[in-house]
Amino acid sequence: MEAALFWRKEFETLDRCELEKLQLDRFRERMQYVYDHSPFYKRKYDIAGVHPRDITTLADISTIPLTVKEELRESQAAKPPWGDFMCVPPEQAVRVFQTTGTTGIPVKVALNRTDWNVHYYEQFMHFMTGYGITSSDILFVPFNYGLYIAWWGLQAALEQAGVMIVPGGGQSTELRVRNIFDWGATVVCGTPTYLLYLGETARQMGLDLAGSSVRKIVAAGEPGANVPSTKKALSELWGAECFDDIGSSEITNFGFECMAHAGTHVIESMFYAECLDPDTLEPVAPGQVGELVLSNLCTETMPLLRWRTKDLVRFNVEPCACGRTFLRLDGGILGRSDDMFQYAGVNIFPSGVENLIREVPEFASEYQIIVPKMGSGRHLKIRVEPACAGMPAAHVDQAVERFIETFRYRITVTPDVEVVGCQQLPRFEHKAKRLFWEE
Ligand SMILES: [Zn+2]
Known part of the structure; x- marks a missing residue:
């Protein structure tokens, strides 16, 4: 089956002026929505003296206060379990997750039916077409499904898209290696670390993954798939094309690498992205390293505006060889501002x-x-x-x-x-x- 080149060509190839117009409209609409529905955001914006009606250009967005993870933690600690930042009643949630807690107490995350069935699906379809995955592929997911968001989302969206999914939870690494061969998996996803470990384990078992039917690997959850030597090691170990896939529990899934392998695209029809100096919080020019700040332009349950991801990135706004005008993060995520x-x-x-x-x-x-x-x-x-x-x-x-x-x-x-x-x-x-x- 021939892979589609785009999922939403009408957005993905918009010229930047048109794209920015779309982003401004969506941002203003989301800001009014959080102001009306999230006590957390209403309080935050009232204290700062900003109002949705004040935002008339994208440049005005820089006057709005940033949102940090600690605020979500504090909100949930003060009003357990959900805090007061959600825009819909918690009972409308159909999926719940929590962050991994790498940097502190985990934050609980909820998604209502529209976010799960429409917005998540939309995000993963951008990823799937970007990677060139088709409904003839067989995806092996080598993870236990728990409170961690990533594999659930991928599973649900790709299932809707007609991809066969082989669940690889509750198995040892050795058994997973065998199952990748036995089930004829053509796509395997995982953290770069675990994909390397699967490869090492296969070698110790005397098996060569490069000789398997796996043709694409999708690496998520950590920077790495775009660290050149890691990408090379992964591609060689698996004999497969390696793609970088970025998202987080709080902000959802925003970045994918296309088949041109020239950076990681941000789904700009669904997210507004800024790159700021982590110390001064002033915007940095394309090509300079700064912290990625994202705003949800579509989600309903807990949209976050001007969310500090703490990820260090470098913007490239030149059109990509794949035909997309969505900006790219050169080299994917370069590191964490709190890890540097x-x-x-x-x-x-x-x-x-x-x-x-x-x-x-x-x-x-x-x-x-x-x-x-x-x-x-x-x-x-x-x-x-x-x-x-x-x-x-x-x-x-x-x-x-x-x-x-x-x-x-x-x-x-x-x-x-x-x-x-x-x-x-x-x-x-x-x-x-x-x-x-x-x-
Ligand atoms: Zn591209």
Whole structure:
């Protein structure tokens, strides 16, 4: 079956002027809606002295206060369990989730029937056509379905689109590898970390995923699919085309990589995106790194306006080779603004370190970064594993030397490298924790 090129061509190829007009109309309408239906937003905007009628241009949006995750947490703590930011009564929700709690107490999220059946579907159909998935594909989902949103949404939307889905929950990693072969899966989704782990496990089982019928892999839940060396490692391990897929429980699913593989598109008909300097909160120009701030232009249950994602991105507003005019995030998500750390006066992104590690074939894909206590005089430490057991020590030593040299050249810092035994570092299904601060 031939893959469709667009899902909503009438929006995806709009010239930017028209697109901005559409965004302004939708933003104003959503702002009036949250002002009328969400006590949280009414209070917030009244205190700030802003009113939906004041917004007449996209530039006016910068006068509206930002929304941060801590506010949602506080709202739910003050009025458990839902807080007062929702725009519909909780009993209208048909799906509930919670955030992963990587950075604190999880936030509860609800979706009503329209959000679930219409808006979620719409978002995933943009993704599916972007990736070139068709109703002839067989999708394997190697996860337990729980309170984490991602796989439920994908399952529901792709099911509506007629894609066969093989649920891979409640299984060991080995069994999942076997099932990918047994069921003839053509598409597998997962976090970049877990997709790498599935690949490593297959190798240990003497199986080659590149020889399976998998032709596309969709990596979500963490930055990585657009870190060049990780993308290369994933594509080679699976012998498949690798796509970056971005969303979060709170703001829903906003970004997908198209078949031109030239950045990650934002669904701009459904989201208004801004890129701000995380410190000054002033807009940064396309091509500059800043924090992604998103507004929901369609959802009903808990639309968020000017939501700080804490994701660092670089906008590209040039039309893409695929024909879409939706803006692209060059390199996908570059890191988290709260993950970026300073060492020896240098701003270091974990994704930058990851890229260097995954360029070294003698190292396995797992790693840890240990940031020393200020003033301790100790070096930044990178903990790695050899790619396979029984690798000669001299071989590993040479790889470590080469790695330190490249690290010094590209990041301008000299790290210590500790090599631990094979499979000693923890593996993760969802959010990986690889950055540690020394006490
Ligand atoms: Zn494109």
